[in-house]
Amino acid sequence: MLKLNRRIAAIKPSATLAADARATEMKLAGIDVISLGAGEPDFDTPERIKQAAGKALAAGQTKYTPVGGTAALKNAIKLKLKRDNNLDYEPGEIIASAGCKQAEANVIAALFDEGDEVIIPTPAWVSFAAMVSLAGAESKFVPCSERSGFLLEPETLRRAITPRTRGIILNSPSNPTGAVYGPEQLTAIARVLVDTDIWVMSDDVYEHIVYDGLAPHMFHLEPRLKSHGIVFNSLSKTYAMTGWRIGFAAGPKEAIAAAGRLQSQNSGNPNSITQAAAIEALTGPQDELKPMLEAFRKRNALVVERVRRIPGFKLPNIPQGAFYVFPNVSELLGSRFGDKEITDGDGLAAFLLDQAHVSLVGGNDFGAPDHVRISYATSTENLNRAFDRIEGAVAKLKR
Numbered sequence: 001m002l003k004l005n006r007r008i009a010a011i012k013p014s015a016t017l018a019a020d021a022r023a024t025e026m027k028l029a030g031i032d033v034i035s036l037g038a039g040e041p042d043f044d045t046p047e048r049i050k051q052a053a054g055k056a057l058a059a060g061q062t063k064y065t066p067v068g069g070t071a072a073l074k075n076a077i078k079l080k081l082k083r084d085n086n087l088d089y090e091p092g093e094i095i096a097s098a099g100c101k102q103a104e105a106n107v108i109a110a111l112f113d114e115g116d117e118v119i120i121p122t123p124a125w126v127s128f129a130a131m132v133s134l135a136g137a138e139s140k141f142v143p144c145s146e147r148s149g150f151l152l153e154p155e156t157l158r159r160a161i162t163p164r165t166r167g168i169i170l171n172s173p174s175n176p177t178g179a180v181y182g183p184e185q186l187t188a189i190a191r192v193l194v195d196t197d198i199w200v201m202s203d204d205v206y207e208h209i210v211y212d213g214l215a216p217h218m219f220h221l222e223p224r225l226k227s228h229g230i231v232f233n234s235l236s237k238t239y240a241m242t243g244w245r246i247g248f249a250a251g252p253k254e255a256i257a258a259a260g261r262l263q264s265q266n267s268g269n270p271n272s273i274t275q276a277a278a279i280e281a282l283t284g285p286q287d288e289l290k291p292m293l294e295a296f297r298k299r300n301a302l303v304v305e306r307v308r309r310i311p312g313f314k315l316p317n318i319p320q321g322a323f324y325v326f327p328n329v330s331e332l333l334g335s336r337f338g339d340k341e342i343t344d345g346d347g348l349a350a351f352l353l354d355q356a357h358v359s360l361v362g363g364n365d366f367g368a369p370d371h372v373r374i375s376y377a378t379s380t381e382n383l384n385r386a387f388d389r390i391e392g393a394v395a396k397l398k399r
């Protein structure tokens with residue numbers, strides 16, 4: 001067996017990207033697969049942003065830039081953080097990276113060490129735990145009950161903190177549950193964390209995809225958190241720019257500088273053309289988001305209704321953000337199709353891919369094996385076709 005680095009050997013490929021890859025393979029083989037696995041908006045990047053990229057290319061902005069992004073991009077991010085989040089950050093407290101994912105991986109690697117614990121309320125996005133273990137630290141998964149709307153409760157958090165706790169990763173709206181923290185819940189959690197030296201990391205990538213209005217930022221509600229807080233965000237979801245690879249982190253200078261040193265050695269600056277496009281995205285008119293949000297809102301209603309009609313799928317809470325629902329499928333576990341038994345959400349997802357040609361993601365890697373994640377970043381026509389097929393396939397299961 002080839003000997004690999006111990007930490008890399010333990011890393012699995014991202015479950016969500018793996019589900020996408022399987023669906024793409026089947027499509028290439030001519031099978032009409034409907035994908036409800038995508039973690040990206042199905043809209044195209046707005047024209048003004050593409051034009052800014054074209055201009056940058058024509059103007060020869062094709063060279064290395066400062067590692068953490070150009071001064072103009074950092075100023076645009078500063079403006080965005082003030083406008084959208086009411087947070088003040090200086091350019092020296094900001095780093096731009098190739099997607100929020102890279103910003104998170106670099107900051108997490110810069111902050112944590114062996115022996116450190118990082119709290120991850122679950123269900124959680126699949127990559128947080130991998131990033132923590134790559135840094136040599138340990139994830140402390142803290143399950144959040146469906147009853148509490150998958151939201152971390154202050155008492156649960158208090159009990160999870162140990163002398164080794166060095167960080168916590170919060171993500172609202174959440175991938176995979178669509179749960180959104182309101183101002184009271186954020187304030188209550190902030191109260192537990194404010195007088196500690198725990199790094200509070202806020203992943204805000206879905207902040208604009210909320211159906212009940214944007215909550216104030218946790219670091220605005222409790223400004224003292226900023227001294228040990230990191231904001232992570234991205235242009236991927238807000239501006240339908242997943243393929244462009246641009247995201248950022250903002251936080252105390254020393255932490256951001258350390259992530260910058262790592263970035264300078266392992267990748268360098270984010271793509272120069274993408275940076276120019278990102279400046280336009282962040283500083284230009286912000287009205288393209290409205291129609292996207294309206295489309296997601298309609299699909300949310302449709303998907304909730306259709307999911308609740310499938311026997312064995314339970315969705316007690318209506319997700320208030322992002323473009324995912326995360327139904328509980330525990331009633332279907334133990335049921336059979338031929339000689340195959342469905343033992344968890346991943347097994348159900350595999351069955352639905354085989355029998356219904358619908359791709360979704362099982363809950364195992366999100367820390368919730370009794371669930372499946374359904375993305376509604378696709379047309380209502382596709383959604384209706386997919387749910388017809390899922391209903392047909394589930395009816396074939398013997399309980």
Ligand SMILES: Cc1ncc(COP(=O)(O)O)c(C=O)c1O
Pocket residue numbers: 039098099100101102125171175203205233234235236242246247
């Ligand atoms: C919670 C969360 N954070 C970060 C990311 C990564 O975003 P980016 O495309 O900017 O790397 C995703 C993508 O699915 C996500 O769901």
